[in-house]
Amino acid sequence: xxxxxxxxxxxxxxxxxxxxxxxxxxxxxxxxxxxxxxxxxxxxxxxxxxxxxxxxxxxxxxxxxxxxxxxxxxxxxxxxxxxxxxxxxxxxxxxxxxxxxxxxxxxxxxxxxxxxxxxxxxxxxxxxxxxxxxxxxxxxxxx
Amino acid sequence: xxxxxxxxxxxxxxxxxxxxxxxxxxxxxxxxxxxxxxxxxxxxxxxxxxxxxxxxxxxxxxxxxxxxxxxxxxxxxxxxxxxxxxxxxxxxxxxxxxxxxxxxxxxxxxxxxxxxxxxx
Amino acid sequence: xxxxxxxxxxxxxxxxxxxxxxxxxxxxxxxxxxxxxxxxxxxxxxxxxxxxxxxxxxxxxxxxxxxxxxxxxxxxxxxxxxxxxxxxxxxxxxxxxxxxxxxxxxxxxxxxxxxxxxxxxxxxxxxxxxxxxxxxxxxxxxxxxxxxxxxxxxxxxxxxxxxxxxxxxxxxxxxxxxxxxxxxxxxxxxxxxxxxxxxxxxxxxxxxxxxxxxxxxxxxxxxxxxxxxxxxxxxxxxxxxxxxxxxxxxxxxxxxxxxxxxxxxxxxxxxxxxxxxxxxxxxxxx
Ligand SMILES: Nc1ncnc2c1ncn2[C@@H]1O[C@H](COP(=O)(O)OP(=O)(O)OP(=O)(O)O)[C@@H](O)[C@H]1O
Ligand SMILES: [Mg+2]
Numbered sequence: 001x002x003x004x005x006x007x008x009x010x011x012x013x014x015x016x017x018x019x020x021x022x023x024x025x026x027x028x029x030x031x032x033x034x035x036x037x038x039x040x041x042x043x044x045x046x047x048x049x050x051x052x053x054x055x056x057x058x059x060x061x062x063x064x065x066x067x068x069x070x071x072x073x074x075x076x077x078x079x080x081x082x083x084x085x086x087x088x089x090x091x092x093x094x095x096x097x098x099x100x101x102x103x104x105x106x107x108x109x110x111x112x113x114x115x116x117x118x119x120x121x122x123x124x125x126x127x128x129x130x131x132x133x134x135x136x137x138x139x140x141x142x143x
Numbered sequence: 144x145x146x147x148x149x150x151x152x153x154x155x156x157x158x159x160x161x162x163x164x165x166x167x168x169x170x171x172x173x174x175x176x177x178x179x180x181x182x183x184x185x186x187x188x189x190x191x192x193x194x195x196x197x198x199x200x201x202x203x204x205x206x207x208x209x210x211x212x213x214x215x216x217x218x219x220x221x222x223x224x225x226x227x228x229x230x231x232x233x234x235x236x237x238x239x240x241x242x243x244x245x246x247x248x249x250x251x252x253x254x255x256x257x258x259x260x261x262x263x
Numbered sequence: 264x265x266x267x268x269x270x271x272x273x274x275x276x277x278x279x280x281x282x283x284x285x286x287x288x289x290x291x292x293x294x295x296x297x298x299x300x301x302x303x304x305x306x307x308x309x310x311x312x313x314x315x316x317x318x319x320x321x322x323x324x325x326x327x328x329x330x331x332x333x334x335x336x337x338x339x340x341x342x343x344x345x346x347x348x349x350x351x352x353x354x355x356x357x358x359x360x361x362x363x364x365x366x367x368x369x370x371x372x373x374x375x376x377x378x379x380x381x382x383x384x385x386x387x388x389x390x391x392x393x394x395x396x397x398x399x400x401x402x403x404x405x406x407x408x409x410x411x412x413x414x415x416x417x418x419x420x421x422x423x424x425x426x427x428x429x430x431x432x433x434x435x436x437x438x439x440x441x442x443x444x445x446x447x448x449x450x451x452x453x454x455x456x457x458x459x460x461x462x463x464x465x466x467x468x469x470x471x472x473x474x475x476x477x478x479x480x481x482x483x484x485x486x487x488x489x490x491x492x493x494x495x496x497x498x499x500x501x502x503x504x505x506x507x508x509x510x511x512x513x514x515x516x517x518x519x520x521x522x523x524x525x526x527x528x529x530x531x532x533x534x535x536x537x538x539x540x541x542x543x544x545x546x547x548x549x
Binding site for chain 1: 166169200201206230235238
């Protein structure tokens with residue numbers, strides 16, 4: 001009814017090395033379990049987070065992952081923002097397309113992550129770097 | 144630097160790898176190297192990758208696993224990926240990865256049986 | 264829901280604060296004499312309590328800084344109204360009766376404003392207050408609506424669960440007879456059910472029977488392919504059976520490669536193939 005999403009911060013994780021990707025995965029998984037997300041939702045969010053964290057590390061030179069509870073009226077969700085101060089994404093449309101990569105990957109990470117989550121917002125510029133927010137809503141309560 | 148490694152066990156003609164921990168990138172790459180070496184030294188003809196303990200698989204790790212399979216093939220061995228969890232399988236497909244060239248099986252026993260069939 | 268509230272003047276808020284007791288008295292009285300009074304559903308004491316609590320919360324909210332309904336100062340009103348609406352729904356009040364409860368505060372409030380000489384730009388203040396109360400009344404009906412939707416949703420889910428059975432038709436063989444067209448949500452549920460069944464039964468073959476499906480759209484076809492791919496990743500093979508010409512056309516049109524996927528004309532034929540994989544054969548006994 002309200003249509004305004006309120007977020008409450010849970011945890012911040014600084015990402016500097018590839019080890020930190022597992023730290024992010026574990027943290028997302030733990031919070032997902034606490035919030036009672038279904039196994040599938042949890043797996044989707046953890047996987048999307050893993051992709052976005054790795055991108056942040058590879059292309060953005062590292063950054064910060066902020067986990068948060070999303071609330072939209074009655075609805076609860078778990079979300080995360082991945083922010084780096086790297087060079088930004090040249091063409092977001094292109095980058096989201098399956099198969100597009102500027103590196104050696106398969107170019108599935110970004111587009112795949114978007115498919116896996118319920119909410120996906122991306123902001124990117126040369127000046128500010130890249131910030132991507134994702135969330136998955138809890139689905140078992142009749143919404 | 145800790146020498147963290149995933150154990151590789153030889154059973155008959157096969158190498159069994161049980162991945163239970165959340166596998167970070169370096170660990171996955173180390174596993175690929177180790178497996179290559181073991182295949183060379185043991186002349187094993189099959190590899191069983193048991194991932195029933197993994198509750199996520201992203202594009203990076205999936206690619207390493209697929210890479211292990213193609214590397215093994217070059218070294219004369221077949222690879223079977225066993226025990227992928229339902230949610231992991233669904234998520235991987237949604238990501239766009241179907242690991243076409245990789246053999247799969249429900250569990251270690253059946254994976255072993257499949258390997259035997261592939262190796263005759 | 265209240266998007267851009269102009270702030271009520273401090274004069275008005277002050278006045279309402281000062282005269283809160285009188286306003287409450289008038290309000291309760293008007294409720295007790297109204298047609299919509301339902302003492303059969305709720306006693307007078309409860310009515311007085313709720314009125315008092317709401318007026319208090321409203322006064323506090325009006326005095327706060329937030330301009331929209333999601334601001335912190337409106338949270339107490341928000342929560343209270345939700346509680347009241349839910350309780351009244353359960354007790355058997357109609358949505359209109361509950362909205363009327365909020366709307367009946369208009370008179371006593373506006374009356375106090377009008378009889379005060381201290382308020383500047385009186386018209387505007389009155390409209391503003393009426394606006395707010397309207398919005399609050401709408402909110403109560405929304406609470407009803409959401410409760411209804413939640414119930415319907417639950418029932419729907421239960422029905423869907425019943426209509427997507429995964430049956431174990433033989434040791435190691437599952438069958439998934441699909442009926443009708445599947446929307447995205449149901450497709451998801453079907454897939455989840457199948458993958459879970461593969462996991463728990465250890466079946467290596469799943470027959471997806473489309474005999475009961477008249478036609479499929481692009482989405483469903485793609486979803487079907489994903490289901491087959493996910494099953495394979497787990498180590499199980501799918502056989503598609505009962506594909507109608509129309510469905511075959513969709514699949515061809517989508518250039519989906521059926522190369523690796525086994526298909527059979529009928530469920531029976533698929534079962535025969537599946538049994539053969541296990542080295543089994545159906546014969547007529549002598
Ligand atoms: N945080 C980022 N900063 C700058 N560029 C980015 C960022 N994230 C993604 N990109 C750009 O978007 C492209 C697509 O990203 P995507 O994750 O889809 O593919 P990939 O990382 O190249 O391959 P894969 O994820 O499949 O291994 C990248 O190649 C890169 O050019
Ligand atoms: Mg990537």
